[in-house]
Amino acid sequence: MSKALPLAALVSALFVAIYLMLAVNGVAFHFEVGEAIGEVSSWCERVSGGVFREPSNTLSNLGFMVSGLLMLKVLSAEGESDGAAKNTFIGLNRISVLYAAAVIYLGPGSWLMHGTHTAWGGWADNLSMVMYIIFPWLYNLKEMGRWSPSRFLQVYFAIVLMYSIARWFFGQRLGIGLDLFGLSIGLWIISETLFRFWSSFFRGFSGSVGFLVAAVFGIFPEEIFANLGDYWWIILFWLPALLARNRPNLQRTYTPWFFLGMFSYMAAFAIWLQGYPGTPYCEPDSWVQPHAIWHLLTAVSTWCFFKFYRTEQKR
Secondary structure, eight states: OTTHHHHHHHHHHHHHHHHHHHHHTTGGGTTBOSOOTTSBOTTSSBOOSSSOSSHHHHHTTHHHHHHHHHHHHHHHHTOBOOSSSSOTTSSBOHHHHHHHHHHHHHHHHHHHHHHHOBHHHHHHHHHHHHHHHHHHHHHHHHHHHTOOHHHHHHHHHHHHHHHHHHHHHHTTTTTTTOOHHHHHHHHHHHHHHHHHSOOHHHHHHGGGHHHHHHHHTTOOHHHHHHOTTTOGGGGGGGHHHHHOOSOOSEEOOOTTHHHHHHHHHHHHHHHHTTOSTTSTTOOTTOSOOHHHHHHHHHHHHHHHHHHHHTTOEEO
């Protein structure tokens, strides 16, 4: 565990070096399915014939790698811990290192999509997003369900493995109309609200919070209930209620880091919406790309949530 930082730094450097080697030789672009060189990509940036199909949208992913490595630097300075006697995010342990590793992998995952315009790059990108976003709600369920660290890790990696296989063979919605990334945003906020306001009564009500989250992202209840066949997954809004059987033994301080994390993510999302061809701020030949700003601001949000988790204390 004490080698986590140098190992992560080495793997990150090797990723960049191997990518550049394969890109220079054209190997990275086999099975390319994106827009032709010279056209404007789906994310606004003009497609380059160089080693990155979208240079700005690719290199901005270094922000995730830097964020995750900084987390490991902070944790390494505090030494190893078992995560039980004190805050799980103080010192190196399996869970704190997993969070940092998930943040780091957001970089290479998205890099491969924007850099290569291949289907396998898109798979790597989507997988990296899911590997990050399932962490917060599973961690909340771990605390409210009294899971051991080993059980948490088993559930986490089981979901990642099953999702990676299903996403590869059946596409982004897994052949069943399920967007696990989008659902997980809802599950995070539902479980976080339940974590903060846990009660036997609120357990039954907590799934309703998911409708508020969906509305923030433009999916309103009238649309959901008019198309239940497409939105069948709303039943999973009550998954936290089912598994969160106990009041958490931990308490968290939400100001400022949780709210800063949410603000930076929502600001990034608003900017992300401008990163399409035809939008007012789409300038394909500029190095200042809305989607690249989305990457950098989202990397900031991962750091804010790391700091937020470090406020945990025993009740």
